[in-house]
Amino acid sequence: MPFTALGLIPALARAAQQQQFHTPTPIQAAAIPAVLQGRDVLLQARTGSGKTAAFGLPLLQRVHDARGDGPRRWRGLVLAPTRELAMQIGATLTALAAQLPRPLKIMTVYGGVSINPQMMALRGGADIVVATPGRLLDLLDRNALRADDVATVVLDEADRLLDLGFADELADILAQLPATRQTLLCSATLPTQVDTLAASQLRDPCRVAPDDAPQDLAAIEQRAIAVDTARRAALLVHLLRETGWAQALVFVATQHTTEHLAAKLAQAGIAAAAFHGDLGQGRRIQVLSDFKAGRLPVVICTDVAARGIDIAQLPAVVNYDLPRSTADYVHRIGRTGRAGEHGVAVSFVAPGHEAHWQLIEKRQGRRVPREIVAGFEPKETTPTTPGPGGIKGRRKSKKDKLREAAAAAGGNPKS
Incomplete structure (x- = not known):
């Protein structure tokens, strides 16, 4: 099936071919039509499934179609948990947009570097901004960006965004965006906190989780x-x-x-x-x-x-x-x-x-x-301490700690 069969314009279909996407992956075939239709999407996909193109190609087309001849208006936002991922997404979007008949300005912003060059580069606006949460809030606070016109927001690797402690920043950003917008949430896993985020931000979402994802992992x-x-x-x-x-x-x-x-x-x-x-x-x-x-x-x-x-x-x-x-x-x-x-x-x-x-x-x-590799046979016979960082989901509860403290003091803890 060609990319044009999914509703993509020829320029983006050619760009996909040049980026070695010769035919749509399952995640792309399922997600692209839904995004082009303006639907909210909950996309579960692991690394290597073609996820960035799955949301990037239709995002570029929607922003391109809305691009007028006047001043640039910030229409697309992609949030990523780290600067490396933001840079990777920005580079991919820039490459995919290279053949569009109407050029788009795609900006990637992140912390760890001076904010001034980024503010200078944002003068005159941007069509799509790829950002880490902290730096985006800095730019919003300094009025380098105005979120009034954002029509599509992508939360990439949402599980990582939440695991890395960005919940408060994420809530602050989402509160500044227009209430009526398209939201795409991408995550390799769907823990409870991601489900909660999806329930609060997505309206009647199209859920995309190709049947071949577990098989890919097993391979x-x-x-x-x-x-x-x-x-x-x-x-x-x-x-x-x-x-x-x-x-x-x-x-x-x-x-x-x-x-x-x-x-x-x-x-x-x-x-x-x-x-x-x-x-x-x-x-x-x-x-x-x-x-x-x-x-x-x-x-x-x-x-x-x-x-x-x-x-x-x-x-x-x-x-x-x-x-x-x-x-x-x-x-x-x-x-x-x-x-x-x-x-x-x-x-x-x-x-x-x-x-x-x-x-x-x-x-x-x-x-x-x-x-067991010859010459490296384990000799430890007694358990050592848990691995660095502990085992997620195996921490002692407050009640467990109270029981242990009471037992150590000779008391009779309540159950």
Whole structure:
């Protein structure tokens, strides 16, 4: 089925072809007609499903159709949880819009850099703004943008927006937008807080969750290797040398670990770079550029920093530290095995983290056999502390803590 059959104008259909979208993916075939019709859409799609084009192509067409000959009016807003994802979305929209007969001004704004150049660039208006929540609020507060004319708002990776603590900022932004608007909510997972957000913001939404999404996830080769905590770095070096992966994205729990592990790999003669939120913007851009170009084989990152890392044909993802939740696990492994390509996701499971890993297995509905690599047989016999960050959904409740305190004091706690 060609893109024109979905209602896209020829210029955008050609642009999709040039961006290697030769035929619509299932998520695009389901979402594009609904967005073009002006409907609100709840789009559940993992990384690699063609989600950005699924909302980007119809957004561009609607903004283009509404573009007059007068001053530019801000018609489209895309909110993203991190600057890397915002930059990626902005670049994709700009490339897709290149052949439109009436040029559109697409601006990408984010924090961590001076606001003044962004304010200068917004003089004369913009047609579409891609933004992180904090920086958008700064621009609204300084009257660099007026939200009166926004007709379509996209909340991309809504689960991450909420997980990263943007709930208050998001509520403030949505309150400033016109009450009558089109809202598109995109999320790889649909936890309760995302369902609540969707219920409050979407009107009679079209729900898009292609039947092939679980199959795509299952197609990723998932491996779980039992290894002692202290032997993980050595095992990672071994795998990088023996597997022949051209590139690997390694997930850890803390910024400190990204730097520490990158240094260990460097000592072993493996080029690697740390990637986390406290890196300067110039350094972040350089690391991503080198990784995407294949000049850098290994990047070690935290969950927050990884949002927006989009590497075509990335062969491997390694969970050096286990993620806190199944949703985080889905986001991580979705960086590989994209668009039908083969990918492998390796998780290191220390004896003390077995219960954590079993919870992830249970919630994704898939058992992953444990492997033992010769020379790295685990020797730990007693459980260690839970993985960095704890297990999401397994924190002690206030009542549990009161019971423990009363028991320690010799009391008889109420049930």
